[in-house]
Amino acid sequence: MSRLEIPTPSKSQLVIEGLYKDLERRIEASPPGLCPVDITRAFLELCHAQTCGKCAPCRIGLLQLKHLITNVLNGEATMETLELMQQTAQSIMETSDCAIGYEAAHMVYKSLIGCREDYEQHIQVGRCTCTYHQPVPCVALCPAHVDVPGYIALVAAGRYEDAIRLIRKDNPFPTTCGFICENPCEARCRRNMVDDAVNIRGLKRMAADYAGKVPPPPCAESTGKRVAVVGGGPSGLSAAYYLQLMGHQVTVYEMLPKLGGMLRYGIPNYRLPKERLEDDINAILETGVQVECGVRIGQDITIQELRANYDAVLITIGASTDKKLDLENENAPGVISAVQFLQMVGKNEAMDLTGQEVAVVGGGNVSMDAVRTAVRLGAKKVSIVYRRRVADMTALPAEIEGAIAEGVEVRTLQAPERIELDEQGAVKGLWTVPQMISKIKDGRASVVPSGEESVFIPCTTLIVAIGQSIETEHFKNAGVPVERGKIMAEKFGGFANIPGVFAGGDCATGPATVIRAVAAAKVVAANIDEYLGFNHKITCDVEIPDPDLSDRSACGRVQLGEREAGERIHDFNGVEQCMSEKEACQEAGRCLRCDHFGFGLFKGGREKVW
């Protein structure tokens, strides 16, 4: 007999371990809009299956909660049932011996409080009032509702031009989004249930790279109506595109020398090469949009003038000013906002950072753009200064990894304290207060000072990337509703008291993503058309291939490659590489075609017209 043994897991243990992984992926791909009460019941079943059976509140309490919630679902409960459930959940939370019990009860408790109305509906109506609304997860989660399964099928068939045409029905920036969309569509991709989400953005990039020049569809007959669009960023240009297609004449007023807004002056070339941005802008301009660059609203032209001269006015000025640290010496030479820093690069007026030490404050995507740009401008050392941890950063993980690969230092748990200047009054460095991670508040870990001594981070350029805001002054004065720094448009994009004026994009929502800007543009374009007395429809006559009937066996996800870090830091050329045709064909074949299989076929898998 041996005294000790190395345990080996049994076959069934290994199988269950695998199933746990399957379940994790399944939860990730959970369709939106499920009944909160029924899902809570399902969670509770799982929690109860995990109980060790020792302590009474967990072993019996979770079982009783399960019975009670089932009564609610069966329409056999009363309002007293909810009281009993809440009381029992609280009791389990406060008496169970371990987290298996108290955390399970806490889940039920949170559901009872947060989804109270759903529970009450079940009791009062005796029926579930939830209905399944979003049959195709990727389309539902894309703010612009781009027909994702449609264009993936077209890519699979090698019909790249048709893919671009189909995307443009809902998004006139297919190339741009192929490079930099944050792809919310992938979050609940049903393919997660098999292996991993489809690389949707990668396939869009594929279509954009292989389609060549695709002309826009013809415009509707001219309506004789004229629309002014203030701001030539993604939402302004998208709205202009759709309004032109509807037969209206649009003039875009842009304060900067060229069109594109943040796409040109915010996002660095290595992420979105300018000549590729031009592909989208040129197609938009081909519809006949008129453009006036170098015109600043409130200075060169006023809202009042535009209202007098046009049938409708659309405000899409974006969020192009910066937020301040509110520290002394923030205006000293060497301190610059990320917006301004990146804009100078976009204007070909980049700073020379050769040999300098650069610190960038902030943990968002703009911060990553700033540090990686600073590296390319020759800085000797570039550091990200962030008050929380890497895991708390709002930047996309791939951007953070990209920055680190390019040699950027990450100074986490450092809260800026003061800016130190040299004898000439220029920035010399940043003092920070070390932090330690603390309690989770509203789902996010907070920080508290660690009590250690302040740290000095030497730098001759300090870039502040802690958010953007909106220039609202002129609009406020013109009577446009402004609240908390945002233009307060109604849900339809207009204003109750100013007929004919609309707003959309970042200036109405706060800084967001390209695809959100496009989504807002669709809303305002449709409503401006309606306001002008028309009912034009945007459609696309591309026929979508039938789904392939193969077995959908598990297969890895194709990731886009990148140029090697040591090489790419020397230029501003694109970093990400497109997939090969062979890879694209395989990746597109991973799409489960939720437009054809499952609920999609039953309830509108396809929005053919808007």
Place this chain on the structure above:
Amino acid sequence: MVTLTIDHQVITVPEGTTILDAAAQIGIPIPKLCYLKEINEIAACRVCAVELEGKQRLITSCNNVVEEGMVIYTNSPKVRAHRRNTVQLILSQHDCKCATCVRSGNCSLQKIANDLNIYDIPFGERIERQPWDKTFPLIRNSAKCIKCMRCVQVCDKIQSLNVWDLEGTGSRSTINVSKSRTINEADCSLCGQCITHCPVGALHERDDTEKVWDAIADSKKIVVAQVAPAVRTAWGEAFGLSPEQATVGKIMDALKKMGVDYVFDTTFSADLTIMEEANEFLERYKKGETKLRPMFTSCCPGWIRFIKSQYPHLVPQVSTAKSPQQMFGSVMKSYFAQSIGVKPEDIFTLSIMPCVAKKGESNMELFYGEYAGHDIDAVLTTREFTRMMRSAHIHPDVLTDRLSDSLMREGSGAGVIFGATGGVMEAALRTAYFLVMGTNPEPEAFRVVRAQSQETGITEAEVQMGDAVIRAAIASGLGNTRKLIEKIERGEARYDFVEIMACPGGCVGGGGQPIHDGEERAFIRGKNLYFLDEHASIRFSHENPDIHKLYESYLGSPLSHKAHQLLHTDHNAWQMPKKR
């Protein structure tokens, strides 16, 4: 063209053909349950799944199209086992008490289970029982529902009313009235198309046959029946009779054999409707009331429920004439009651209709002198009528052609075609022409308003009458109706006179007609009505001698005060839908 192999047979079919259709072409009827061509191609029931060589998972044949070189097995061991299992699963959630089901013998699930030789179910029964108002004309029995989604699709796609929906999510998903409403609160038109498209007995009309038997048994009651035009085109289907065998005279004979005291043909009151409606139309036309918006016909109660709930502001455009059913009821309880010396209270009016909405319409009140009640006391659908015949063990072989009773015996060919889409318009135009021109047109001068095929949804025509041009439009099916009204509302179309029937193809395709799963018979049945019209001795409503007699001896003239009292209605006298 695409070449593939199905069950070892090589076949070449056009691209885009479904596997199901391809197999049917070589005589292989793949079993199916939820599938309804162009309406419900959602692959929900999985009964039509087949094996595609080289693939592990089965594929559905109803919604997948053929591909070059495919090798398909529709009855391999794997397919057989899975199909059997699937049907057993469906049966585990279905109340299988076939003996007490209205669809027994005409149930797609029963047939498939029998065909697959399923005589036991290995699963525990899990029957869902939702509450339902059994007094409502449309009954849903959740215990029978197999969630095929056809009702949802028919109501959405054909009738555009979205009365049904999938409710709840996940394990508790079920079918119910949409938006958490009860059926009483819903804007259901009562067209009954969900019933005629249900593959099982989950949806049916309220059975009123016992009420009729009670009236027949009541010695104080004089039971007076009417039979709608469309019933004659379909009742024989339930007994396997040919159209030539299944005459209206045999329906009259059957009713008499059951103990009904007097039998009439609704064709008579269709003629009466034309007298009122054609005159009303000309009056409105001359006043210029139809310049912007047309006058709409009023004979279809499904349509009335639709316009009241969907376009209430257009209700004043609807003719105030009652439907032929209601007109006949009020004449039976007044003119006819007087002629046989019976009080209206002692008359029990019964109608045999191709329709479910008529059951709702019969609730409409009638006030006539001292009498306060209903025009119509009971409405039976064609299906209920045939069930009643069966229960009375009346075999069609013993029936002979019996004439309607006198006083209101005659009916014109114009009245007969009321049962088909375009028929009311054609009948009205024949009489309007006479009223305007003083001479009759050729009887078939207005054929252009007839449907061209089963697919015809909207027909437009311009008809010359002297100097006047009447712009007419006809729609059947409420989805088509909505399209037409939207066009009118947007100012894209102008008509003077519009006929609407809620059911596709008109009453012949009514929700109360015999059910043939997967078949649309309206157009074929409609042809039967046009045949009868062609061979009718009277072709014009205004030439019906019994109608003349009615006006001369009782009503005076069309649109007279008395005619208004008895034959017209206030569409705003009741609420639609019922408020919560």
